[in-house]
Amino acid sequence: MDDLYREVIIEHYKNPAYRGHLDPHDIQFADNNPLCGDHIEITLQTASDGTVKDARFDGHGCAISQASADLLIESIIGKPLEEVKKLNKDYILELLGIDLGPVRLKCALLSLKVLKAGVYGLGEASDELVE
Amino acid sequence: MLNTNEIRRDFPILERATAGGARVTYLDSTATSQKPLTVIEAMDVFYRRSNANIHRGVHTLAEEATALYESAREKIARFVNAPSARQIVYTRNATEAINLVAYTWARSNLKAGDLIILTEMEHHSNLVPWHMLAAERGIELDFIPVTEDGLLDLDAYRSLLARDPKLVAFTHMSNVLGTINPAMEIIRLARDAGAVSLVDAAQSVPHLTVDVQALDADFLAFSAHKMCGPTGIGALYGKTELLESMPPFLGGGDMIKEVKLRSFRPNTLPHKFEAGTPAIAEAVGFGAAVDYLTKIGMDNIAAHEHEITEYALERLDEVPGVKVFGPPSDKKGGVTSFTLEGVHPHDVAQILDRDGIAIRAGHHCAQPLHEKFGIPATSRASFYLYNTKEEVDLLVNGLYKVKELFG
Numbered sequence: 001m002d003d004l005y006r007e008v009i010i011e012h013y014k015n016p017a018y019r020g021h022l023d024p025h026d027i028q029f030a031d032n033n034p035l036c037g038d039h040i041e042i043t044l045q046t047a048s049d050g051t052v053k054d055a056r057f058d059g060h061g062c063a064i065s066q067a068s069a070d071l072l073i074e075s076i077i078g079k080p081l082e083e084v085k086k087l088n089k090d091y092i093l094e095l096l097g098i099d100l101g102p103v104r105l106k107c108a109l110l111s112l113k114v115l116k117a118g119v120y121g122l123g124e125a126s127d128e129l130v131e
Numbered sequence: 132m133l134n135t136n137e138i139r140r141d142f143p144i145l146e147r148a149t150a151g152g153a154r155v156t157y158l159d160s161t162a163t164s165q166k167p168l169t170v171i172e173a174m175d176v177f178y179r180r181s182n183a184n185i186h187r188g189v190h191t192l193a194e195e196a197t198a199l200y201e202s203a204r205e206k207i208a209r210f211v212n213a214p215s216a217r218q219i220v221y222t223r224n225a226t227e228a229i230n231l232v233a234y235t236w237a238r239s240n241l242k243a244g245d246l247i248i249l250t251e252m253e254h255h256s257n258l259v260p261w262h263m264l265a266a267e268r269g270i271e272l273d274f275i276p277v278t279e280d281g282l283l284d285l286d287a288y289r290s291l292l293a294r295d296p297k298l299v300a301f302t303h304m305s306n307v308l309g310t311i312n313p314a315m316e317i318i319r320l321a322r323d324a325g326a327v328s329l330v331d332a333a334q335s336v337p338h339l340t341v342d343v344q345a346l347d348a349d350f351l352a353f354s355a356h357k358m359c360g361p362t363g364i365g366a367l368y369g370k371t372e373l374l375e376s377m378p379p380f381l382g383g384g385d386m387i388k389e390v391k392l393r394s395f396r397p398n399t400l401p402h403k404f405e406a407g408t409p410a411i412a413e414a415v416g417f418g419a420a421v422d423y424l425t426k427i428g429m430d431n432i433a434a435h436e437h438e439i440t441e442y443a444l445e446r447l448d449e450v451p452g453v454k455v456f457g458p459p460s461d462k463k464g465g466v467t468s469f470t471l472e473g474v475h476p477h478d479v480a481q482i483l484d485r486d487g488i489a490i491r492a493g494h495h496c497a498q499p500l501h502e503k504f505g506i507p508a509t510s511r512a513s514f515y516l517y518n519t520k521e522e523v524d525l526l527v528n529g530l531y532k533v534k535e536l537f538g
């Protein structure tokens with residue numbers, strides 16, 4: 001029907017492959033989007049060579065926030081953490097394959113924000129992380 | 132039912148098309164209402180003919196502007212049946228009106244350990260000012276619980292009253308559940324317990340006949356923009372002896388009688404609370420909004436919304452997976468919050484927007500209430516005098532489309 005709700009997005013929303021919680025984990029971080037109450041937690045295990053060994057996300061929210069979390073996790077497994085630190089907004093938009101207005105962009109970027117705050121070991125996730 | 136064909140002609144915005152090409156179906160009046168031509172024109176005419184600063188000039192324009200500003204205040208006073216226009220303080224909105232009471236009355240009358248009673252269904256604007264006061268002064272807060280069907284638990288309220296509260300601040304009508312609370316009874320019980328009452332009337336004044344004397348409210352707060360008026364202006368009604376006894380709010384011009392280098396004497400009511408150049412054109416628009424609503428009749432508006440809400444509840448009930456929150460239609464105004472199973476409210480709102488249907492999605496500035504019901508967010512459709520049953524049908528058709536997409 002339209003771009004925003006492309007089949008892949010609905011599919012990842014309804015049947016996420018990477019929803020869950022890893023225990024034990026090396027990195028864990030969670031945050032909300034205060035506007036709509038979206039919530040994302042990411043747990044991550046690192047390999048000795050500094051790459052992402054495995055990762056999962058958990059939480060609730062709109063199709064955009066949950067699908068982008070699933071796509072993001074899928075894409076970072078095996079990547080060096082140093083590379084994960086450099087991911088930005090454009091990376092997510094490319095994964096989703098859509099353009100987003102300012103409100104929905106926040107939904108889409110929540111998982112990346114949480115991921116980077118975790119990887120950097122920050123106390124708080126700020127918007128600047130994903131700009 | 133109101134003649135919506137006629138009424139809708141007063142609201143040019145309702146004719147506009149949205150991005151997808153469809154005409155707008157505006158079901159978000161609880162957030163802010165649309166404005167009729169008479170309001171838009173009153174402000175336009177003010178700027179074209181009468182614009183000047185008020186209370187500080189003797190020239191023609193200044194006198195005209197002052198007269199218009201003050202006559203709007205009189206209209207607003209009559210609209211809520213305030214005994215005198217001196218008891219209507221202009222504020223920026225309902226939020227500022229509540230903050231005014233928190234900063235002036237509460238900070239000069241409450242001390243550590245004093246109890247304020249709120250409810251679990253408050254808008255953030257009737258929560259956060261009290262959180263701030265509680266943190267600063269060690270004031271205690273407690274809450275009238277909300278029942279499963281979205282009503283206030285008045286038995287629990289009676290037990291709270293035994294703890295000698297100093298203030299009971301509550302919403303007259305919930306912006307999420309639509310619940311119309313029994314304000315008269317809540318206020319009477321508060322008074323019997325020796326507490327002052329503050330009514331958040333942001334949703335009731337636009338939709339119901341509100342009579343501050345019949346309610347016997349001590350304070351009552353509302354916003355123009357939710358009642359066909361402009362943004363940037365609202366009002367606080369207060370009982371005279373309370374307003375007289377309170378210290379001023381913000382300091383500056385207009386709120387003073389006399390200023391010396393090291394001191395000032397505050398002005399009389401209501402100017403004591405209105406520092407600086409106010410929203411003058413907006414006050415004129417506020418007055419025009421009150422004229423417009425009065426002409427149509429608040430009882431007629433309430434009856435119209437009631438009929439639409441009943442119809443909406445009936446139709447929403449037919450849609451599998453829809454869960455509506457709040458009391459039955461006889462206990463609520465034109466606000467319907469719901470969830471659709473398996474679809475986040477943001478997605479619902481976004482997909483409806485394709486067809487020009489404007490609803491709100493989120494926690495509607497009432498996060499604690501959503502937590503109470505165990506949901507992060509709801510979709511909310513709200514109705515006003517210009518809405519029709521056909522628009523309810525469009526909403527329901529839209530929801531079927533959402534379901535199809537999310538299959």
Ligand SMILES: Cc1ncc(COP(=O)(O)O)c(C=O)c1O
Pocket residue numbers: 161162224225226227254256257302304305306331333334354496
């Ligand atoms: C019940 C209630 N109280 C207070 C407010 C705050 O109104 P404003 O933002 O105009 O100050 C609102 C607005 O959404 C409301 O619905």
